[in-house]
Amino acid sequence: MxxxxxxxxxxxxxxxxxxxxxxxxxxxxxxxxxxxAAGLVSMVCSLTIGKKQxxxxxxxxxxxxxxxxxxxxxxxxxxxADIEVFGRLSAAYKLPRTTDADAATRKAAIQQVTRxxxxxxxxIAQAAAAxxxxxxxxxxxxxxxxxxxxxxxAILVRxxxxxxxxxxxxxxxxxxxxxxxxxxxxxLEDLSVGLGEEAEGILAIVRQRINQ
Amino acid sequence: MxxxxxxxxxxxxxxxxxxxxxxxxxxxxxxxxxxxAAGLVSMVCSLTIGKKQxxxxxxxxxxxxxxxxxxxxxxxxxxxADIEVFGRLSAAYKLPRTTDADAATRKAAIQQVTRxxxxxxxxIAQAAAAxxxxxxxxxxxxxxxxxxxxxxxAILVRxxxxxxxxxxxxxxxxxxxxxxxxxxxxxLEDLSVGLGEEAEGILAIVRQRINQ
Numbered sequence: 001m002x003x004x005x006x007x008x009x010x011x012x013x014x015x016x017x018x019x020x021x022x023x024x025x026x027x028x029x030x031x032x033x034x035x036x037a038a039g040l041v042s043m044v045c046s047l048t049i050g051k052k053q054x055x056x057x058x059x060x061x062x063x064x065x066x067x068x069x070x071x072x073x074x075x076x077x078x079x080x081a082d083i084e085v086f087g088r089l090s091a092a093y094k095l096p097r098t099t100d101a102d103a104a105t106r107k108a109a110i111q112q113v114t115r116x117x118x119x120x121x122x123x124i125a126q127a128a129a130a131x132x133x134x135x136x137x138x139x140x141x142x143x144x145x146x147x148x149x150x151x152x153x154a155i156l157v158r159x160x161x162x163x164x165x166x167x168x169x170x171x172x173x174x175x176x177x178x179x180x181x182x183x184x185x186x187x188l189e190d191l192s193v194g195l196g197e198e199a200e201g202i203l204a205i206v207r208q209r210i211n212q
Numbered sequence: 213m214x215x216x217x218x219x220x221x222x223x224x225x226x227x228x229x230x231x232x233x234x235x236x237x238x239x240x241x242x243x244x245x246x247x248x249a250a251g252l253v254s255m256v257c258s259l260t261i262g263k264k265q266x267x268x269x270x271x272x273x274x275x276x277x278x279x280x281x282x283x284x285x286x287x288x289x290x291x292x293a294d295i296e297v298f299g300r301l302s303a304a305y306k307l308p309r310t311t312d313a314d315a316a317t318r319k320a321a322i323q324q325v326t327r328x329x330x331x332x333x334x335x336i337a338q339a340a341a342a343x344x345x346x347x348x349x350x351x352x353x354x355x356x357x358x359x360x361x362x363x364x365x366a367i368l369v370r371x372x373x374x375x376x377x378x379x380x381x382x383x384x385x386x387x388x389x390x391x392x393x394x395x396x397x398x399x400l401e402d403l404s405v406g407l408g409e410e411a412e413g414i415l416a417i418v419r420q421r422i423n424q
Binding site: 010011012013014015017018019020021022025026029030032033035036038039040042043046047049068069072076145146147148149151152153155156158159162163166167169170173203206207210211 | 222223224225226227229230231232233234237238241242244245247248250251252254255258259261280281284288357358359360361363364365367368370371374375378379381382385415418419422423
């Protein structure tokens, strides 16, 4: 599976996901889920911009929209990158290991690509986490009718970060570079801290506005 | 937006989501997110079926696969249904209300379609919740290499149920049928109970297997 996700139909993506092919897998799903969160943020901004009653926040909302669209493009590209790095990993595992030299080359290749396989979902987690403050900015101020979309975005941001972290961790488990593993684990820790609370804070505002 | 989701490209879906068109919105996103969870469950089953070391659970895994594929089809159809019901709701709001009789007809139409608009995400939440026991069955027994995919599925199931519930609630807020509202709220409560604990239980197994 090396097709460009951007060229795939959504049902084709879901069919490919469900198949016995190992890609797309959980890493790509995390990327798409983050892209859907970004898309919801952009939609809420688009439905706010140009409305008279929101004129006082229009400039800020335009900024949020552009940031969300940038993160959406990044997340869609990373969903694709996850498929490609898996292909490189499979290729590395298939390298010959008949001689000691071959075995050493193969091992080095596997280590190098596994590191990339950890970095792609790490970047997915970072891009998704950057969406959360945008959800916070919108939750209190968008039209009440679309506040549930901000809530869904926040729920998906949390799910994307958590999913991406699992995909980083499964790759870290196979890495020998202890410094890289330690530094990456510290980054995962930073990404997790406060994520649930931030999402719950947004959801409390959303539920209160839904029922007001 | 009444195109069939199955005919849409994934990037087209994401572009449409991000646009100022109100559909697809949070309800469809919940449906797609649930369908991705189902697709991951199916993939894990497909990568287990036919492997000698999993021969003793093959029959059970075939059953899980078929159940997940049924729920995936249902979730994809519900993502589409959410777009269609929104179209009917917009049409109902545009009905004339110049005479008292017109206003009464319009109000009845809005109430009827708002009820459907609550029922579609309720069915999304129910279909997604039915995936969680399938994740539980697989977490301990699938190959270690793909256990993170079971974890991502469980994370997405929880996110889908929570997202769909927000979409039910925003529609219940506009409904006058107190009995329907009360009964639906009770169903939402049943869907929420234990959901987080079940997901955390799966994730504990997944993390333990990743790091073993």
